[in-house]
Amino acid sequence: MDYAFGPEDQAFREEARGWLAGHLASDPAPTPRAWERELGTGGWIGLAWDTTHGTYGNRTTGLTGQVVWAEEYARAGAPARLGHMGENLLAPTLLAHGTPAQRGRFLPAIARGEAIWCQGYSEPDAGSDLAALRTSAVLTGTGGTYRITGQKTWTSHAHEADWCFLLARTTEGARRHHGLSLLLVPMDQPGRIEFRPIRDMSGAADFNEVFFDGAEARAEDLVGGEGNGWRVAMDLLGRERGLSTLAQQIGFATELEGLVRLALETGVAAEPVTRDRIVRHWAQLQAMRWNALRTLGSPDGPGAPCVAKLLWGRWHQELGELAMEIRGPAATLGPGAWDADRPYELDALQRLFLFSRADTIYGGSDEIQRTVIAERVLGLPKEPRP
Incomplete structure (x- = not known):
């Protein structure tokens, strides 16, 4: 398996990196809607769309180019996407199952970053x-x-x-x-x-x-x-993972790097058990990346995304637990006003720990992922319903 990027990919990486750096420097904290429109104007929405029915005004690129964009977007610390559902879930579904009228009506607005x-x-x-x-x-x-x-x-x-x-x-x-x-x-x-x-x-x-x-x-x-909603919905859910997993892993790597720095600063890295856990997390993250790359472009039925979800869900939860241990007693200190009408004033590691509690539930719980793998991949008999 060859995961190398060619000269065209490198040129595309430099273009993406430069565009992100320039636009984020000029406006470090854009509103979510303004950022979507900026991405649309720059032609960065819909890179992975099937061009059979047209490009709807935006550029498209091959699989490696899509990987490059996902990685550079995550590395730049660009804002979380408000348009993810439209671009990555609905649009490919309309391209596969929609009518020409539906595609013509809804896709251009998504490509421009105007419809959320x-x-x-x-x-x-x-x-x-x-x-x-x-x-x-x-x-x-x-x-x-x-x-x-x-x-x-x-x-x-x-x-x-x-x-x-x-x-x-x-x-x-x-x-x-x-x-x-x-x-x-x-x-x-x-x-x-x-x-x-x-x-x-x-x-x-x-x-x-x-x-x-x-x-x-x-x-x-x-x-x-x-x-026919079930068939369409299952096809749509299958698009929730894939390239987005690679971008997610860049975020995971950034979180892990922050933990390593904190462990070195506090001296916790000198403890053999903690050091071993950090190394294990690093190795597991590399394995998840290679697995994600291996399955791109050649999906292995429903099994590949289910396995990926099982891997990263528990991995991220354990990273949150490790973060609290490295943070030490200060991790238990909460904000001054838990009832404030705004997000709590938590530090990044506290937020990581709390949010990752849901990683094994949302997007399909671990139990559901294992059932799909058992029934649709391994061919095990279904448990009779009461």
Whole structure:
């Protein structure tokens, strides 16, 4: 296996690095929406999109170029992407399952960084078991509009999104993965869509409960045909990992480097057990990177992303635990005002520890990942449902 980057990749790396450095220097803390528009103007949105149906005004690049961009973006410490859902999840899904009209209507705005999307999947009683969802969408008598009723939860950036791609049950009486459809729903529907922020342990409130009370979606904005939502949704979820995993690992490496510096400064690195744990974390991170590179471009069915999620979820949790041990007693000191109406004043290591508690749950719990590997990769028999 050859993971080397060629001269074209190096030139692209220099271009990406220069663009990021220049734009972040001129505005070190852009607003999330302004940054998305800046990325769109620079042509950096949609690098991985299939060009069969056009480029929608932005550049595209090969797999190694996409890896380069993901790595340089993470190394630059660029802002977290508000447009991730639209660019990396919905757009490839529309390219694969959407109609020409849908692609022409929605993709250009995503490419320009103007349309922000959220994902309406999880529900209070249907998180990892997504097929248990209860949100319904009923086609009105005229046949032109679906009316949506139900609740979604853990919806990232729903309070900032313009649109939501939402999984709902469109066939009354259907069970499990039957009778589901993927709908594109405008979020600006006061009185029909309401949000309730969910504050996590670190004090951030990027997640939301979202309530749909007769919210409307046009029938022409149903993706993949009525009743085919499960197939479309599973294809979409398969895109949650891949190139983004490599960028994530750059962030992990930065966190680990910070821990190493702290361990050296405090003298904790002299302890054999701590030193051994640091080295093990470094070695495991290298192995995860090579595994991610190995599976890019040649996905091994559902197994590869599930294995990757299992690896990095527990690894990151253990990194947070190691951070608290290296930080010492000061790690237990909280902010002065836990009830302040803003993110808590935690240091980076405290935030790492608290947020990583959810790493083995969100995006598919470890139990679900193991079940997928057992049933779809190893071919083990399914456990009968009660």
